[in-house]
Amino acid sequence: MxxxxxxxxxxxxxxxSTGNQDSVLTSAIAGSLSTSSASVTDMIKKLSEKNMVEYERYHGVKITRKGEKVALSIIRRHRLWEVFLMDTLKFKWDEVHDLAEELEHVSSDELTKRLDAFLGFPKFDPHGDPIPDTNGKVHSNGQVLLSEITKKGKYILSGVNDHSPSFLQYLEKKGLIPGSIFSIVEMDEFDNSMQIIFSNKSPSLLAKKLAKTF
Amino acid sequence: MxxxxxxxxxxxxxxxSTGNQDSVLTSAIAGSLSTSSASVTDMIKKLSEKNMVEYERYHGVKITRKGEKVALSIIRRHRLWEVFLMDTLKFKWDEVHDLAEELEHVSSDELTKRLDAFLGFPKFDPHGDPIPDTNGKVHSNGQVLLSEITKKGKYILSGVNDHSPSFLQYLEKKGLIPGSIFSIVEMDEFDNSMQIIFSNKSPSLLAKKLAKTF
DNA sequence: AAAATAATTTAGACAAGTCTAAATTATTAA
DNA sequence: TTAATAATTTAGACTTGTCTAAATTATTTT
Known part of the structure; x- marks a missing residue:
């Protein structure tokens, strides 16, 4: 198909698309997939033929409900495989992304279903991202960006948005993994920085937009 | 690569190639892959360039040690995934082949290694075929074709050569699965048929070349 | 051993996905 | 609001893997 x-x-x-109403620009897709804008234009025409996106030339694309369902089914598979790779095969959280990128394209709903059951119907992947359900619904469970927190207090690190191995390795070295409890002890409006304490270790200054938390 | x-x-x-010394014919490959002979010729040239096969035009190909190693590594992955699908995800033995056909191309030796460990280093897949080791060695463990057995007596069904779902379903309905013990009680040289008894059920006449046994 | 048949290869074309360079359209600046 | 710049699309070409039809080589038959 x-x-x-x-x-x-x-x-x-x-x-x-997620989190912004506008059309997605050709150049943004090209950047994200490390390909040329010309290739993106070609593929967009094809996806538009299949009613996966709405395309207006020179003005980018919007994904349709049909296209979104396909995307969410792939993302569901991707995140389930990530759980499998970490929980079952004991890969580290910075190693699973690229493998899941290949496994997600194995096309069998029955396989996905059984994998889900074997893993105990997990709701989040190892990076804290929610696993879409079979109907393409995403339950995000009250996560909030660290950069958007306005109150001091205790929080749990539930995930990260940057999946690059280098960033994940950096966090792990610091002792910050999903599930870590930390406290925001000081917030400085001047440069949007905050001081946090975690793992009974010394305070550490972290840049904003580091992590999703709740 | x-x-x-x-x-x-x-x-x-x-x-x-296995079990016959000769070159493999273009038409045989075409038949096996359901493609045209012309396509096979094209691909053979490419594989020959890469020293994966030795090619003499109009006379078929022989696989080289280099090509064989690639093939065995894919077959290893295929059979490990089959074990995973049956043992871990509880698929039936007639359902695993097509899925494994997709999974085998996920290219990570580390993944294969960890899957192997997770499954407890299995030596045979659910159809009784030996799983090649990391070095591309196959330990076949004394299996023998049912059609080549000459003595009456007790045997264990260790596997089958025909992996088609319909045949596997037929066998399962009869109660013949890998591990089944059966006895050859009569052999008829006239038409190469044999009578076997298994599972405490009534005797059944089976065609030759049904299964590998030991 | 020549003729008929079968198998294989070549030639030319096609589809998917990609690229670079040129042309077109939008946007920003003056 | 025209000029300059930036983004997007088109045009034409390339690669991989495939096909059909025609040409070539092997094999079998007589």
């Missing part, structure tokens, strides 16, 4: 390439485009468009 | 298509060609050539 959909090729691996189409699936990757839909995933990218979906991710670029 | 190798594409999915190249891997599938090498697998087919390897399977057609």
């Amino acid at each position: 959909t090729t691996t390439t189409e699936e990757n485009y839909l995933k990218a468009i979906y991710h670029l | 190798t594409t999915t298509t190249e891997e599938n060609y090498l697998k087919a050539i390897y399977h057609l």
